Amino acid sequence: MIEPEQTDLILGFIPLTDSAPLIVAKEMGFFSQWGLNVKLQKQNSWATLRDKLHAGLLDATQMLAPMPLASSLGLGCAKVQVITPLVLSLNGNAITLSEKLHQEILQENNLAHVTLPLAAYLLQKVINVRKIRKRPKLRFATVFPYSCHYYQLRDWLSSANISEEDLDIVVVPPVNMVAFLQSGEIDGCCVGGPWNAKAVRAGIGLTALTSFDIWQDSPEKVLGLLASFQQAKPNTVIALSAALKQACIWLESIPNRFEAARLLSSDQYLDASVDVIAPSLIGSCLTHITMPPRAIPSYNQFSKSTKNAASTSSINVPEYIRGEWLISQMKNAGQLKDIDVPADLVRTVFRPDIYHQMRLKLEDQSVQFFRRSG
């Protein structure tokens, strides 16, 4: 076992389906197994969550995968070195269109129904017609400037040569996404669960495609903490990562994910009904109130066993190549203009070395457990 330097920890999370590893680690007692007494603190906005982490009001937190890089570059905030020793989840976002836009797509393209995943070029006609008739541009929402949601939305649009000048992209908090779709303030959004499923169940949207249809298996949420915290309390970080890794492994089993949906639904966490939380967890993408769901087995992915027992690779490893990929997305989105990106940035932020130390401890512990239980 390991002796954490600090046992009482405050962790931040945003009410989303992919905060499951944090909630599971707490509720299933994985944190306490590692000698940690963790308090989960719900946050309403990513900016506030980030500022609280920077200020030390949160010891560690769930983060959007590009956020530790953005913090370390001082994008939109003070420059603070944030690291990630663990990827918490892959995939999990989807693009949902308002019912009004859905109907507009059918009409302008002379279609009786759409085929999913929806090809972005079907939007092109709508954009052109709106331009000719001098009607307002389409408005799409994403959740944060430095988010995979934003880059995925851009990628999908650019697959049909739709540029950001053809429509407006705004930021809307996930909790308000469904209301915005309904009121017509936005025509579509890229958001994580349970908000897509909620819009479909409420009959106000069409989930056109999931982030898995755009990018396969890229990191979505990561564990973020200050580099200075890790330097001062390395054992605490290992214990924390180990407990969360255990939660990710636990979440690999589908029956366990049903149980997770039940845990997440409580009002202290997502405060949403199980029937909107469960689908993405069990690989089902609700599409439209009149249409059957699509099977997306990796819709929310927290862990994946490797067939090769000796393999050390895992989807939870914060590999450099993933950091480089995110940097390239930030660059494409024009977020790194006038910014000096240090050559070793990804190496200082993505920390597979801590992950591998943690994995050894985790194996060690399971061997001991095996011996004890005979």
Add this chain to the structure above:
Amino acid sequence: MAWKDSLQYTSSLKQQKNVIPELRILLIDENRQRAESLTSALNNSRYKINHLANPDMSLLKQVDEIQPDIIVIDIESPSRDILESLSTISHYNPKPIVMFSGEKDTDTINQYIESGVSAYVVGDLQADRVKPILDAAVARFREFQKLKVELSDTKQQLASRNLIDQAKRLLMKKRNLSEDDAFKAMRKTAMDTGQKLDDVAKTLISFLNTI
């Protein structure tokens, strides 16, 4: 109050208004009571408050319509992400943003918020504290914006000087002119055609490079 006095009072109010311009505040706070106490704290001051109790439905529209001079927001509001994006995704004229928070430890957050950019955390909304904080926020924000403009002006000047130097060297090389004559020729063209010197330089560079 006699009518004369009241007239005098109105005209002195008008005078005051002429001296200190009004500043529009967009307050984003779901707590109506707190909003009322802030409004009364700022009564008879140059700050005029627009309160948005349920901001999420119309924040963007409101910012567009009101064009506030300051935005005051509860640090716990989900709308913080919208505000943050205004300066990154949308090309939006930045405003000073003042944040307030129930957290006791706001000073810690405060020290991490990029000084001068926009954000100032107020511990609470006590009447006597609010005005000086708003004044300071506006002043620091303006100072910061001025520095930013100066910086981009300096960058611009450097860039145009580079262009002019480059064009001058090309002229000297290709037309066998002295440095002084090259510069005079460019200046004359600029004056004759009513163009800026760096525009002339740009045209010259592309012209001289193609022939």
